[in-house]
Amino acid sequence: MKNYSLISIxxxxxxxxxxxxxxMEMPETNSKSSQIxxxxxxxxxxxxxxxxxxxxIGAQLWWFLISKPKSGQxxxxxxxxxxxxxxxxxxxxSQVTVKRGQPVRLKFLRRDPNSCLDKVLFPEFHIAQDLVxxxxxxxxxxxxxxxxxxxxxxxxxFKGAIAVEE
Ligand SMILES: [Cu+2]
Numbered sequence: 001m002k003n004y005s006l007i008s009i010x011x012x013x014x015x016x017x018x019x020x021x022x023x024m025e026m027p028e029t030n031s032k033s034s035q036i037x038x039x040x041x042x043x044x045x046x047x048x049x050x051x052x053x054x055x056x057i058g059a060q061l062w063w064f065l066i067s068k069p070k071s072g073q074x075x076x077x078x079x080x081x082x083x084x085x086x087x088x089x090x091x092x093x094s095q096v097t098v099k100r101g102q103p104v105r106l107k108f109l110r111r112d113p114n115s116c117l118d119k120v121l122f123p124e125f126h127i128a129q130d131l132v133x134x135x136x137x138x139x140x141x142x143x144x145x146x147x148x149x150x151x152x153x154x155x156x157x158f159k160g161a162i163a164v165e166e
Contacts, residue, residue, distance in 0.1 A: 071095040080105050080140075085160070087120075087131060088112045091151075094160035100146050104162070106139045119154035122162075 072093035074081035080103045086092045088111040098104050108120060110131040120129050125141040143149070143164040152159045 090158045091160040097163045109136045
């Protein structure tokens with residue numbers, strides 16, 4: 001999953017550069033082949049193409065890094081399913097898969113000073129946990145029922161989910 005995302009990102013960046021350079025060189029190639037006169041591209045157009053290419057790269061980074069929820073698999077430690085979640089502009093990973101009937105420990109490391117993220121709520125598990133900045137705070141519960149359980153910041157602006165499987 002992680003490797004796949006990285007390859008996708010690299011491929012996208014490569015494609016963006018290729019497209020940007022083709023877009024920049026095409027007018028020149030045309031004017032050379034016509035052999036009549038060389039049309040110098042206005043600088044604003046070149047800047048526009050460069051900015052457009054960068055915007056494209058940014059859009060693709062966004063698509064791969066942010067828009068797709070990152071998934072985390074729990075590692076079992078002394079019978080407890082542990083997952084580390086970094087709180088920084090949201091929850092990373094925001095999707096966690098665990099097994100039913102086994103204790104879960106989510107270790108929230110809060111890196112984001114935004115007061116919006118100073119609490120994490122698990123409504124189905126009746127948990128409202130304060131998160132201290134730059135510290136790891138464990139949240140523990142045992143999911144007894146298969147399903148998808150959302151968690152969020154205090155105001156519900158940032159969200160994640162725990163998928164409980166058989
Ligand atoms: Cu919030």
